Amino acid sequence: MATNNSHNIYSPVDVADRDLPRTERVFISHRSFDKPLATAAAALFESLGVHYWFDREDEDTHRAAALGMAGDQALVHAIERGIKHSSRVLGLLSDSTRGSWWVPYEIGASRALGRSVSFLVLASIRGMDALPEYVRLAANYWSVDELIRWAASLRGHHINVLTEPIAEQLIVEVEQFVPRHPPTITLRELSSRALAAIDLLGKGETQQALQLTSTEQFDWLPTRGGLVRDLAYDLLAPLAFFRLNEQQLVDPERHLLQLVYRSITQHYELADLPPLLTYHPELAGWRQRRYHEPASSWLQGMSIEQLAERLDRFLIVPDISYNRRLATREEFKAEFDRIQQLSNEHERRSLGVLVNPLFGFTPIDRPVYWRVLALQQLLHQAIVNQSLEAIFDDTTRSVVKKFIDRDA
16 A cells, blocks of 8 residues: 555555545556656646555556566556556546557446546547547546546535645646646537537437436436436536626627526526416425426426526536636536435535426426427527527427517
């Protein structure tokens, strides 16, 4: 085990589970040519108080070679030891390693032991299209800022808590390989992603995947995560973008995005438009009734105050320069998963209200939210200046067009 207060738990001999730290432990998986980045990442973990497994001198590989193992066998031995002693895996993915079959091997070995896998993607790989699908299914981080926030979350910090001050030199060491800040994203990209999410919600297979896990007992987060997280991020990220950039936007984009922002808070007004929808989701007994009368009793929006507070909490984060930025998809998903595993009712309620309309979604069971989505589709289409195939019936389209004309 590590000594001198070091958080590196690497040991040349196997350590029993009971003797490992009772906290998250990160196996830094890397190839030899990425050793400088691995060393820099380990220093960041050390500064943040995160335990990690880092075979700094490649002792496992050398020991295996001394026992007569060939190069591939020695590497397998080193990988399996690291995964065995850790609770999570961080793979360093560079242009030199992305074609290596060791990456899928590590993913498979990690998942077989129930270990979560994430990747720090080096600047030599440009864009998600450059990554194979099995890598894109894992959490991918592209910047120093994301790496620091992820490491801090392993100590229980939520997504928008500032980390302890980190020595600039430690940041600079990692910045030699990945940018300091996450890639920027444009409003048009966000609107395009929102349109894709709305289109997905119109498909039967998506609705099947969103079915409730239970209707017997009330739960603020009645889901296993997965698809709900991705859809929620793509639908809510433009709203957080507006909250961050309202003063910098210019019309017509500013006005259109403002209408998108307000749409989720106008669920009662949308329900009252003819043809009138029966909608009383906050009457006494709603916790039980929403499972039996979902169309009228399931809350399908939120107040303007609730929206602002939750966007600040889940989709806007302080970066390492103490400026506010949009949370990345992976950061939102990690926070979603963290809260889902908690028993803290306040945290679960806060997130649950934000994504509530998506749980068990179908147009029949969430007719008010269906109108919200139709309204958002029209507005996002205007932002990207692109007309897409309509997934809404004539009545719904007519309702939201009248609603837009009324507020024009």
